[in-house]
Amino acid sequence: xxxxxxxxxxxxxxxxxxxxxxxxxxxxxxxxxxxxxxxxxxxxxxxxxxxxxxxxxxxxxxxxxxxxxxxxxxxxxxxxxxxxxxxxxxxxxxxxxxxxxxxxxxxxxxxxxxxxxxxxxxxxxxxxxxxxxxxxxxxxxxxxxxxxxxxxxxxxxxxxxxxxxxxxxxx
Amino acid sequence: xxxxxxxxxxxxxxxxxxxxxxxxxxxxxxxxxxxxxxxxxxxxxxxxxxxxxxxxxxxxxxxxxxxxxxxxxxxxxxxxxxxxxxxxxxxxxxxxxxxxxxxxxxxxxxxxxxxxxxxxxxxxxxxxxxxxxxxxxxxxxxxxxxxxxxxxxxxxxxxxxxxxxxxxxxxxxxxxxxxxxxxxxxxxxxxxxxxxxxxxxxxxxxxxxxxxxxxxxxxxxxxxxxxxxxxxxxxxxxxxxxxxxxxxxxxxxxxxxxxxxxxxxxxxxxxxxxxxxxxxxxx
Numbered sequence: 169x170x171x172x173x174x175x176x177x178x179x180x181x182x183x184x185x186x187x188x189x190x191x192x193x194x195x196x197x198x199x200x201x202x203x204x205x206x207x208x209x210x211x212x213x214x215x216x217x218x219x220x221x222x223x224x225x226x227x228x229x230x231x232x233x234x235x236x237x238x239x240x241x242x243x244x245x246x247x248x249x250x251x252x253x254x255x256x257x258x259x260x261x262x263x264x265x266x267x268x269x270x271x272x273x274x275x276x277x278x279x280x281x282x283x284x285x286x287x288x289x290x291x292x293x294x295x296x297x298x299x300x301x302x303x304x305x306x307x308x309x310x311x312x313x314x315x316x317x318x319x320x321x322x323x324x325x326x327x328x329x330x331x332x333x334x335x336x337x338x339x
Numbered sequence: 340x341x342x343x344x345x346x347x348x349x350x351x352x353x354x355x356x357x358x359x360x361x362x363x364x365x366x367x368x369x370x371x372x373x374x375x376x377x378x379x380x381x382x383x384x385x386x387x388x389x390x391x392x393x394x395x396x397x398x399x400x401x402x403x404x405x406x407x408x409x410x411x412x413x414x415x416x417x418x419x420x421x422x423x424x425x426x427x428x429x430x431x432x433x434x435x436x437x438x439x440x441x442x443x444x445x446x447x448x449x450x451x452x453x454x455x456x457x458x459x460x461x462x463x464x465x466x467x468x469x470x471x472x473x474x475x476x477x478x479x480x481x482x483x484x485x486x487x488x489x490x491x492x493x494x495x496x497x498x499x500x501x502x503x504x505x506x507x508x509x510x511x512x513x514x515x516x517x518x519x520x521x522x523x524x525x526x527x528x529x530x531x532x533x534x535x536x537x538x539x540x541x542x543x544x545x546x547x548x549x550x551x552x553x554x555x556x557x558x559x560x561x562x563x564x565x566x567x568x569x570x571x572x573x574x575x576x577x578x579x580x581x582x583x584x585x586x587x588x589x590x591x592x593x594x595x596x597x598x599x600x601x602x603x604x605x606x607x608x609x610x611x612x613x614x615x616x617x618x619x620x621x622x
Contacts, residue, residue, distance in 0.1 A: 185389070188386075188390075189389070192455075193397070193455075195456075195458055195594065196459065198528070200459075201460070219355055222355055222356065223355075226362075226363070233366075234383055235381055235390075236381075236464075237380050237464040238460075238462070239366040240363040240364060241367055243362070244367060247359045247360050247363060251353075251356040251360075254352075300367055301461050302528070302529075303461075307529040
């Protein structure tokens with residue numbers, strides 16, 4: 169239990185730092201804006217209280233907003249995916265439901281499940297974030313394309329991160 | 340009473356969602372972009388310090404380019420000083436009349452380093468390593484050796500946040516250097532890339548040609564007159580209006596920007612209070 173809490177706190181801090189230092193500074197153009205930090209919300213244990221998940225999402229989002237000067241946009245998008253997470257988990261639930269100790273990892277639930285789960289929620293997050301940021305529908309298709317391209321990039325980065333974290337002896 | 344408790348218990352997740360989302364969107368839609376990031380922005384001590392630490396590690400990359408730019412600026416300033424001493428000749432092209440003997444000095448320049456910068460978003464900001472204690476205030480203009488960069492929108496003791504020209508809320512008064520015809524410079528994500536911005540509302544009577552220089556107009560209190568903005572690349576008439584929209588190639592390379600100056604207008608208060616009094620009398 170304590171190990172899980174510590175691992176998650178460390179993961180949250182590490183991915184926030186990764187996001188605001190390395191990924192933000194890469195500046196890959198306006199279409200490629202991965203927000204890898206969603207992993208620290210989505211990788212929380214499956215059986216964790218959904219209210220807590222939402223609080224964590226809110227504060228992580230606010231911290232990202234602080235660094236990006238986007239006041240509230242990342243918080244809104246993160247809270248939104250925390251709200252959608254239980255439903256998405258239900259949709260992709262394996263036959264017979266989740267094991268009580270299941271974690272949203274490749275080891276635990278397989279590659280297909282991982283891609284669908286993280287991909288869906290990353291897309292929802294990026295859609296809300298990019299439309300909030302544009303604050304208009306006049307560039308509808310550009311914004312849509314940005315959200316799709318960027319969330320695909322985010323999902324790939326999440327898969328890489330999950331693979332790297334697998335070697336962690338704590339898991 | 341029991342009914343209400345039961346309702347909250349059953350719907351707590353949706354209610355919590357509604358409450359947190361309301362908070363978040365409240366910050367998004369407060370329509371004042373000065374102070375817009377009032378509580379959460381990168382002039383915050385934590386965010387500023389993280390950027391400063393990061394910059395301390397990676398800041399050595401790209402120094403060659405930054406040095407070259409600063410050396411070129413020094414050369415230009417030396418030339419200008421030479422002319423100023425003789426009490427003749429206007430300042431070198433593209434650089435403001437900011438001091439010396441022939442001009443009244445009423446702009447102060449504070450040097451600053453860019454700790455964090457973005458160019459990929461619809462609203463781009465920079466974080467600078469100067470703040471209140473260095474005399475930086477909201478609403479001050481920011482320029483680099485190459486030209487106009489942005490406007491300070493938020494400050495803390497040691498850091499400040501700059502709304503860059505690459506921000507859809509950033510509007511600056513700019514003019515054609517040769518004729519003085521002025522309009523509003525605005526960046527439009529989706530229409531212009533990070534090397535271009537639009538200069539709106541230039542009268543159709545103007546004779547335009549590619550390569551014309553665009554500089555600041557000096558009509559606002561934010562920027563001095565004649566700071567380089569960019570050059571005219573193309574223009575097109577606005578349908579059913581007697582205006583041109585000019586596509587300006589910006590002189591500043593925002594992706595590699597490192598050193599900038601924050602400009603303090605020493606006569607800003609005098610000018611704005613005089614203007615306000617005038618408007619009051621007219622009412």
